[in-house]
Amino acid sequence: MLIVDIVKKHEPITSEEIAAKLNITRAALRPDLSILTMAGILEARPRVGYFYAGKTKSLISEKIKSIKVSEIKAVPVVIKEETSVYDAIVTLFLEDVGTLFVVQEDGSLCGVVSRKDLLKIAIGNADIKQVPVSVVMTRMPNLVTVTLEESAYDAARKIVEHQVDALPVIRPKQVDGKQKYEVVGKVTKTTITKLFVELGKD
Numbered sequence: 001m002l003i004v005d006i007v008k009k010h011e012p013i014t015s016e017e018i019a020a021k022l023n024i025t026r027a028a029l030r031p032d033l034s035i036l037t038m039a040g041i042l043e044a045r046p047r048v049g050y051f052y053a054g055k056t057k058s059l060i061s062e063k064i065k066s067i068k069v070s071e072i073k074a075v076p077v078v079i080k081e082e083t084s085v086y087d088a089i090v091t092l093f094l095e096d097v098g099t100l101f102v103v104q105e106d107g108s109l110c111g112v113v114s115r116k117d118l119l120k121i122a123i124g125n126a127d128i129k130q131v132p133v134s135v136v137m138t139r140m141p142n143l144v145t146v147t148l149e150e151s152a153y154d155a156a157r158k159i160v161e162h163q164v165d166a167l168p169v170i171r172p173k174q175v176d177g178k179q180k181y182e183v184v185g186k187v188t189k190t191t192i193t194k195l196f197v198e199l200g201k202d
């Protein structure tokens with residue numbers, strides 16, 4: 001379509017300038033411009049002019065899909081499954097995190113324990129110095145995880161879809177012929193928020 005092509009080529013461009021290029025009046029152009037704006041194809045910025053919005057949208061989506069988890073991952077905090085609920089709570093404070101990843105003796109991922117998992121047991125009558133985190137954690141294979149090769153978008157989508165704060169970044173490994181997963185990082189709501197701020201700076 002001619003109007004979209006003109007905007008793509010000359011953005012930002014005012015309606016007067018578009019009308020002049022098409023050799024028509026601004027009034028004749030107005031209905032088409034309002035349809036294109038309502039459809040989200042063009043974007044109108046007051047006192048600046050029209051932009052091609054389709055391009056802006058696909059640039060953002062291409063960008064967040066091209067950034068890999070390996071580029072944004074943060075350092076995970078891991079504890080052993082025998083760690084007491086009490087020590088896990090202390091670790092939350094010392095490490096200033098909200099989620100802990102639980103590993104077996106061989107270092108492979110077996111669970112995730114969140115703030116509320118710990119709160120839930122702590123407000124009961126349990127002796128939290130005696131209860132191990134393995135009692136309250138969410139276990140494999142119910143964990144939502146990401147790999148280094150997945151995109152920032154995939155990670156953010158999983159956080160939203162599964163309503164969790166943090167995802168362990170895992171690398172598959174074989175231990176005694178069994179499929180296990182090493183924890184090599186984490187992606188949290190904070191990681192995604194930081195990425196959002198970085199992208200906003202561009």
Ligand code: ADP
Nearest residue numbers: 112114115116138142143144163164165166167
């Ligand atoms: P909180 O419970 O502090 O609000 P989350 O929303 O992250 O924190 O956790 C909600 C529940 O989901 C908890 O029971 C927790 O064990 C579990 N959980 C947290 N992260 C994951 C994950 N990556 N995969 C599966 N379950 C998870």
